[in-house]
Amino acid sequence: MARPPLPIGTWGTIRTEKLGPNRYCARARYRDHDGRTRDVEATDTTGPAAIRALKIKLRDRVTPNDDEITRDTHISTLAALWLDEIITAEHVSPQTISRYEISVRVSIVPALGNLRIREAGAGRIDKFLRKVAEDRPSAAKSAKVVLGQMFALAVRRGALTTNPVRETGRLRNPRRQVVALETEQLNEVRSAIRKWQQPTPGKSGPRPTGDLADIFDLMLATGARIGEILALRWEDVDLAAEHPTLTISGTLVYLKGKGFFRQEWTKSDAGHRAVVLPRFAVGMLMARKITVADNPQDAIFASRRGTWLSPQNVRRQWRQARAETGLEWVTPHTFRKTVATLIDKESDADSAAAQLGHKTKEMTKKYYIVKPALAPDSSGILEQLGAKMATTDPDRRDHGPTRAT
Incomplete structure (x- = not known):
């Protein structure tokens, strides 16, 4: 045998x-x-x-092969080969590749780049991810996605039999309380912007435009993301309709070497939507249409040079406007949460999700709607328990209050 x-x-x-x-x-x-x-x-x-x-x-045995990836390949080399592969395949969007490159350059290579593939076990990768997550939870999740795909390539090329990233623990973001603007706080925001836009004697640099106030008003009127607002063109607005509408069909994205440009689709399929505008937004857009200069992009909000106005520029202006006002916690995304919370309160979560461009209401409820601190008033219902106790307990019915001793 x-x-x-x-x-x-x-x-x-x-x-x-x-x-x-x-x-x-x-x-x-x-x-x-x-x-x-x-x-x-x-x-x-x-x-x-x-x-x-x-x-x-x-x-540490490596199966003999002619491939350029083996168990002795450095992780920095594996990262470069993986990026080359996804760029060549052309099935990943350029902005996603840009985010992957940042994760490789900033997080992965400095910490793991000199290790060989065989040295990067699940325990070592898990420790690295948790270290990153202490200060940058979103960066840790991005690094885990990238590492998972990198080591999947190593498995396909025969350098590994299993993907160690799959054995790492789940990363959890610290739960943050959803915060929206109250009416008084919203008035403080508008007051801070008006004060910042006023000319200051002796102040150098160009005078602030009225863009910041108009951008925030349109965010409050639509619940759209800042990139979606800044990608709006005049052709996306119908102010002559009986119920004026605004169609959100794209967003601004940034690519290294290209700068900001308009992406002709939204973050998700559900993000492509038309919203009916409230009167205050219609008035603002009509006044803006008359006063602002034309630009090659037909953008509603353009830079002084006629190019797309970057989200970073808007955020910088808001940081300047809110300085020393106690509004440091307010970001452009706060307006989106304010819209969702108000619509949920006056209507329902489904309407809030549709306004924000979410596919389902679960994400809207979890991350965008402020949870009420006060439970619904059920005192009338609960009163039945007290009444029943009073009529069925003979001791309580026949005796007065018990005196404390």
């Missing part, structure tokens, strides 16, 4: 041989992950030392 083959990834009896003074060789038959059995050997100054060296070599 033929001897059964070794299980894949195991070796047979280790044999030692003296090659000369202080020179020993240890050999074993090893069945590689391609199914073939090969001789593997290691040498050292003593027999036991040669056996230990052989066991280490067998543990």
Whole structure:
């Protein structure tokens, strides 16, 4: 009967041989992950030392192949090869690739780049991700996505049999309380913007325009993201309709080497939507249409040079306007939450989700709607429990209040 083959990834009896003074060789038959059995050997100054060296070599055994990725490939090299692959495949959007490149450059390579693939076990990767998550939870989640795809490439090329990233623990973002603007706070925001837009004697630089106030008003009128607002063109607005509407069909994105440009689709399919404008937004847009200069993009909000106005520029202006006002917690996304909370209060979560461009209301309820601190008034219902107790408990019915002793 033929001897059964070794299980894949195991070796047979280790044999030692003296090659000369202080020179020993240890050999074993090893069945590689391609199914073939090969001789593997290691040498050292003593027999036991040669056996230990052989066991280490067998543990880190790489199946012979002609591929450029092996277990000894550095993670920095793996990252570069993976980025080249997804760029060549052209199935990932340019802005997503840009985010992946940032994650590789800022998070992954500085911490793990000098490790070899075989050295990056699940425990080491898990420790790295949790360290990043302490200060930058979103960066840790992005790094986990990138590492998962990088090591998936290593598995496909035969350098690994399993993906260690799959064995890492789940990353949890700290739950943040949803905060929306109350009417008084909204008035403070508008007051801060008006004060910031006023000319200041002796202040250098160009005078602030009225863009910031108009942008925030349109965010409050639509619940749209800042990138969606800044990507709006006059052709997206119908002010002559009986119920004036605004169609959100794109967003501003940034690519290294290209700058900001209008992406002709929204963040998700549900994000492509038309919203009916309230009167205050219609009035603002009509006044703006008359007073602002034309620009090549037909943008409602353009820079002084007629180019797309970047979200970073708007955020910078708002930081300047809110300085020393106690409104540091207010961001452009706060307006989106304010819209969702008000619509949910006056209508329902489904309407709020549709206004914000969410596919389902679950995300809207979890991240955009302020939870009421006061439970619904059920005192009338609960009163039945007290009435029932009073009529069925003879001791309570026949005796007055108990005096404390």
